[in-house]
Amino acid sequence: MSTPLTALAAAVRLQAGGIYLGWGSFTVQLGNLIVILAMIALFVAALLLPFPGGKDRR
Numbered sequence: 001m002s003t004p005l006t007a008l009a010a011a012v013r014l015q016a017g018g019i020y021l022g023w024g025s026f027t028v029q030l031g032n033l034i035v036i037l038a039m040i041a042l043f044v045a046a047l048l049l050p051f052p053g054g055k056d057r058r
Helices: 004-012 030-048
Strands: 020-023 026-029
Touching: 020 030, 026 030
Parallel strands: none
Antiparallel strands: 020 026
């Protein structure tokens, strides 16, 4: 009995290893590093970009 989930798991190869980056004792998976960097970029942008209509108020 084959379910769509079984077919998806076979197609995706769930047991495949990821790409890991290491620096000293620090190791992180590439996908997680991309997500972390995107979150930091959004945080910095939120700090630096002005609020819409912020200059009109006094």
